[in-house]
Amino acid sequence: MDTLKHQTVLITGASGGIGAAMARQLADPTVTLLLTARSADRLQAVARTATAQGARTAIYPHDLGQPGAAATLFDRICTDGFVPSVLINNAGFGKKSPFEAEAVATYEAMLTLNVTNLVSLTRLCLPAMLDAGQGGILNVASTAAYQPLPFFAVYAASKSFVVNFSEALHEEYGRRGITVTCLSPGSTDTAFHERSGAPTDVLGPQATPEAVARDGLRALRQGKRSHISGWRNAVSGVLGRIAPRAAAVKVGRLLFAPDR
C-alpha cells in the first residue's frame, strides 16, 4: 500500500483522539472516509472537517463493544455501496484498576471492542481486498502489549493479542497484496487517559494524537509489519520483549500500582 490516495478507508474510533487525527490527515478529494464510533455528534464534526478538505465522508454511529456489532456495521456499509480498501482498527479502551474493581460487563465490552470485533471487521473486509489484489489494514495496539501489566492486566493482554494477530496476518497476506500493519502508540494526549485512569507520565512527555497518526499512516503506507511510535516507546517495547518475565512484571507493578 504505497499510497493512501484513491482509497475507501474505514476508521473505527474516528470521533476523537488518534482516529480523528488520522481522518483529518487522510482527507483529500481522492479519498472516501467511513467514520465510526459511538458519538454521532463528534463523528459529524470530524466528517465536516474532512469534507471541507475535499473528502467524501459517511458516518456510522455504532457501539463496537457489543457482540455481533462488526457484522451489523459491515452490513450497513455494504448496503450504502461502500467497499473498504483500507481498514483502520483504532477504537479501543482500557481500565487501570485492581482487576476485581471493574465489572465483568466492563471487561467483556473491552475484549469485544479491542479484540473480537477487531478480528471480525478484519475478516469481513478482507475478501474484497483479496479480490482486488490490494488492501491495507492498520491495527492499533499499544506499548502496553509488550509485557504483562499488573493493574492494567486485561487491557495490556488485549493489546498483546492485537500485536500477535496483526504480525501473523502480515506474514499470511503480504504475498497476496494485502499489508497488515500494527501500530503501538505510547502515552498519547487523548481522552484515553481520562477514560482509563492510566498515568500520563510513564515514559516522559505524551505524544500528540497528530504525531501518532502521522507515524501510523506512514507505517501503513510503507507496509511495515509493526511500528512502535516514538523512540522512548520503541526502547521500552524492546526491553519489555527481552527482559526476564519476572522483572518485566515487577516494573509493570511499579509503573501502574495505585500507590506507586
Ligand SMILES: NC(=O)c1ccc[n+]([C@@H]2O[C@H](COP(=O)([O-])OP(=O)(O)OC[C@H]3O[C@@H](n4cnc5c(N)ncnc54)[C@H](OP(=O)(O)O)[C@@H]3O)[C@@H](O)[C@H]2O)c1
Ligand atoms: N492515548 C494513549 O495513550 C494510547 C496509548 C496506546 C494505545 N492507544 C490506543 O489508541 C487507540 C485510540 O485511542 P485514543 O488514544 O485516540 O483514545 P480516545 O480519544 O479515547 O479514542 C477512542 C476512540 O474509540 C471509540 N470507542 C470507544 N469505545 C467504543 C465502542 N464501544 N464502540 C465504538 N467506538 C468506541 C471512541 O469514540 P466514542 O466514545 O464516540 O465511541 C473514540 O473515537 C485505542 O485503541 C487505544 O487503546 C492509546
